[in-house]
Amino acid sequence: MDYFTLDEDKSLGYLGDIGCTHKWGLPGILRCPGCKVSWSAGAKSYPSVDLTPVATLADFEEPRAEPIEEYERLRELVRPLLPPGALVEPGTELGPLVGKFQGPFGALVARFPWLLLARREALDKLQAEGLRGLKGCCTELRSRQRNSPVLLELELLPVGRLHPDCLPPDRKPPCPRCGRYGLTLPNDMLLDASTIPSHLDLFRLEDFSTVIVCTDRFVEACLRLGLDGVTFQPLRVA
Template sequence: MDYFTLEEDKSLGYVAYIGCDHKWLLPGIRRCPGCQTSWGAGAKSYPSVDLTPIASLADFEEPRAEPIEEYERLRELVRPLLPPGAVVEPGTGLGPLVGKAQGPFGALVARFAWLLLARREALEKLQAEGLRGLKGFRTELRFRQRNSPELLELEFLPVGRLHPDCLPPDRKPPCPRCGRIGLTRPADMLLDAATLPSHLDLFRLEDFSTTIVCTERFVEACRHLGLDGVAFQPLPMK
């Protein structure tokens, strides 16, 4: 099985605008006692999650950094509501996308590297092809146009990692307190074949979660169905 990253296909000439964030989010960490770093990644997101059963919703509405103990407290409130296999980190987005958008849009929309949207009809066609792990959830985007499309956000599980051979040999291990890796994604990525899922055709990497990965089955289905909006780049593995 071959694997690919996907990105916005700029050759199509679409000039689309999306200004958005998720309805709720976990806070970042302020000065972790383990690595002395303040951080919040935010590439991982779960649009399927509904936080309305939580009484203190205001704790999840404002982007901010908190002491790690407060982050961990809020993370544990969220954990029972997450989909199976979910992995969270400081800044994780939850619930539907909210914001403004203006097209034109292709069948698939990859305006940001860590986020993939699809027109409902495009997602249904892909699901009918038997592709695995494709789940789309409604957005609350406000469109500045007539005949606005129904865009769904695809939810990805974080699975798979980069091979150590493409990472710096003198890298430090993840922080034992907060789990921060502290590495910049390498320009030449190499997938670790032993960590890749056999049951998903679309997923994001666990260690570099801004990277969305798809299988050749996904690429072939998009080409067969004539779905535009994204371009694919092969990813080697070892």
């Protein structure tokens, strides 16, 4: 099996614009007592999560940093509502995308590296191919244009990691209190074969969640079906 990363195809001249955020989210951490760093990642998102059963819903509506104890309290409130296989970190976003968009767009939309949208008809075609792990979630994106497309967000589980050989040899271990690594995404990525999921054709990396990875089955289906909007770059595996 071969693996690829996804990027926006800027050569097609699609000039669509999206301004959006998820409806809810966990706060970042304010000066972790372990590493002394205030941080929030935010690349992990679960648009299928409905937080309306949570009594203190307002605690998840405003992006901010909180002491780690408050972050952990709020994390435990949402954990039972997360999809199987979900991992959370400070800044994890939840619920549907809200905002505005203006086209045109391709069949697949990767305007941001960590976010993948698809026209409803494009996702239907891919799911009909039997590809695994394609979960489309409704958005609350608004558009004033006539006959605007229905855009769904792909919920991508974080699995798979980069191989240690492509990471700095002198890297520090993660913070024992908050788990922060503080590593920069390497230019020459190498996927760790022992961590690759066998049940998904589309996923995001666990350790570098801005990176979306797909299998050659996904690439072949997109090319055969003529689904545009993204490019695919081979990803080395070891």
